[in-house]
Amino acid sequence: MPKRFSPDEYAAGVLSGNRVLLSRAITLMESTLPSDQTLAHEVMEKMLPHAGKSVRVGITGVPGVGKSTFIEAFGNYLLEEHGKNLAVLAIDPTSQRTGGSILGDKTRMETLSANPKAYIRPSPAGKTLGGVARSTRESILLCEAAGFDVIFVETVGVGQSETAVHEMVDFFLLLMLAGAGDELQGIKKGIMEMADAIAITKADGPNLPAATSAQAEYKGALHLFPLGASKWSPRVTVCSAFEKSGLAPIWDSVMEYVQLTQGNGYFQQRRQEQNLHWLRHSIRQQLEERFYQHPAVKAQWEDVSGQVTQGQKSPFAAAAELFRLLP
Ligand code: GDP
Structure with a gap:
C-alpha cells in the first residue's frame, strides 16, 4: 500500500x-x-x-491529425522561446473502452517529457464524463499551484469530452487536416464553433498547397459564425510540427486573445461562469449518485425499470414514483 x-x-x-x-x-x-x-x-x-494563474489551452483533433507531434513541437517552442513551464493533461477516451490506449503510448512527446520544465499526465477518461470533468479540472488547478504557467488539456476530437474541456479552458485550439473533409475528420460543427483558433497541421512538403487552401476555406467558414461575447474573431493558421513552422502565430493568437479578453473583462467573467457551470454540474452529479445509491431506489429499480422497458409505465411516472421513495 x-x-x-x-x-x-x-x-x-x-x-x-x-x-x-x-x-x-x-x-x-x-x-x-x-x-x-x-x-x-x-x-x-x-x-x-494558489491556482488560477496559468493560461489554459484546450487542444483537440481526431486521431492522426498530429496532436502529439504538435504538442511536442509547440511545447518545446514555449519552453525554449518563451521560458514557460508547461503541463500537458491528456484525456484518453480509448483507455476505458478498449483497455488499450492511444495516449499512453510511451513514444509520445519524448523530448517534452524528458524536459524538467514540462509535466505530462495522461488521464484515463474514466467511466463517466463527470469523472473526466472533475479530475481534469482539479488537475488543472493542482498544476497551477505547482507553478505551471501554461496548461494544455488534450482530447481526441471525436467525443463528448470536448464540450467538457471547452468549459475548463480559456482558449480552445482545434487541429485539422487539409483535404480530408470535415465529415471524414468526424469534426462536428459544434466543435468548430467552439474553436478560438484552427491550425491546419502537416503544412509541409507536398501538403503545403492543400493546407493553404484549407486555411482559406476554414477562414470563410468561421466568418459565418457571429462574434461571441469575447469579441474575438477566431484565427486560422497552418503549421508543421516536423518543420517547427507556424508555431509562433499560434502562440501569438493565444496571447492576443488573453490580452483582448482580459482588457474587456471577458476572461474573468468566463472563468467565473465556468466555476458556476461546474458547481451546477457537481450538484447534478451528486444528486444522481445519491438517488441511485439510495436503498429504497435500489430495491425498486429492477421492477420499475422493467415496467418502463415493457411500456407498462411511462418514464415520467416511473421517475416520479422513484423520487417519492426518497426522504
Ligand atoms: P495524433 O494521433 O493526433 O496524436 O497524431 P500523431 O502526432 O501521432 O501523428 C500522426 C501521424 O502524422 C504520424 O505518422 C506523424 O509522423 C505524422 N505527422 C505529425 N506531425 C506531422 C507534420 O508536421 N508533418 C507531417 N508531414 N506529418 C506529421
Missing part, C-alpha cells in the same frame, strides 16, 4: 513543485473511493488560493 499523505503534506509537496507529490495528488483526484474524495476535497481547499 502506498503511503497516505496528509492534506498538508500534499499541499506542501505540490506547492514546492515536487512531481511525485503532484502526480499522487492527481491520482487522488481521480479516485472514486469516498475516503479518498474527502481527502481530495481537503487538498483542493488548500490549493485553490
Whole structure:
C-alpha cells in the first residue's frame, strides 16, 4: 500500500513543485473511493488560493491529425522561446473502452517529457464524463499551484469530452487536416464553433498547397459564425510540427486573445461562469449518485425499470414514483 499523505503534506509537496507529490495528488483526484474524495476535497481547499494563474489551452483533433507531434513541437517552442513551464493533461477516451490506449503510448512527446520544465499526465477518461470533468479540472488547478504557467488539456476530437474541456479552458485550439473533409475528420460543427483558433497541421512538403487552401476555406467558414461575447474573431493558421513552422502565430493568437479578453473583462467573467457551470454540474452529479445509491431506489429499480422497458409505465411516472421513495 502506498503511503497516505496528509492534506498538508500534499499541499506542501505540490506547492514546492515536487512531481511525485503532484502526480499522487492527481491520482487522488481521480479516485472514486469516498475516503479518498474527502481527502481530495481537503487538498483542493488548500490549493485553490494558489491556482488560477496559468493560461489554459484546450487542444483537440481526431486521431492522426498530429496532436502529439504538435504538442511536442509547440511545447518545446514555449519552453525554449518563451521560458514557460508547461503541463500537458491528456484525456484518453480509448483507455476505458478498449483497455488499450492511444495516449499512453510511451513514444509520445519524448523530448517534452524528458524536459524538467514540462509535466505530462495522461488521464484515463474514466467511466463517466463527470469523472473526466472533475479530475481534469482539479488537475488543472493542482498544476497551477505547482507553478505551471501554461496548461494544455488534450482530447481526441471525436467525443463528448470536448464540450467538457471547452468549459475548463480559456482558449480552445482545434487541429485539422487539409483535404480530408470535415465529415471524414468526424469534426462536428459544434466543435468548430467552439474553436478560438484552427491550425491546419502537416503544412509541409507536398501538403503545403492543400493546407493553404484549407486555411482559406476554414477562414470563410468561421466568418459565418457571429462574434461571441469575447469579441474575438477566431484565427486560422497552418503549421508543421516536423518543420517547427507556424508555431509562433499560434502562440501569438493565444496571447492576443488573453490580452483582448482580459482588457474587456471577458476572461474573468468566463472563468467565473465556468466555476458556476461546474458547481451546477457537481450538484447534478451528486444528486444522481445519491438517488441511485439510495436503498429504497435500489430495491425498486429492477421492477420499475422493467415496467418502463415493457411500456407498462411511462418514464415520467416511473421517475416520479422513484423520487417519492426518497426522504
Ligand atoms: P495524433 O494521433 O493526433 O496524436 O497524431 P500523431 O502526432 O501521432 O501523428 C500522426 C501521424 O502524422 C504520424 O505518422 C506523424 O509522423 C505524422 N505527422 C505529425 N506531425 C506531422 C507534420 O508536421 N508533418 C507531417 N508531414 N506529418 C506529421
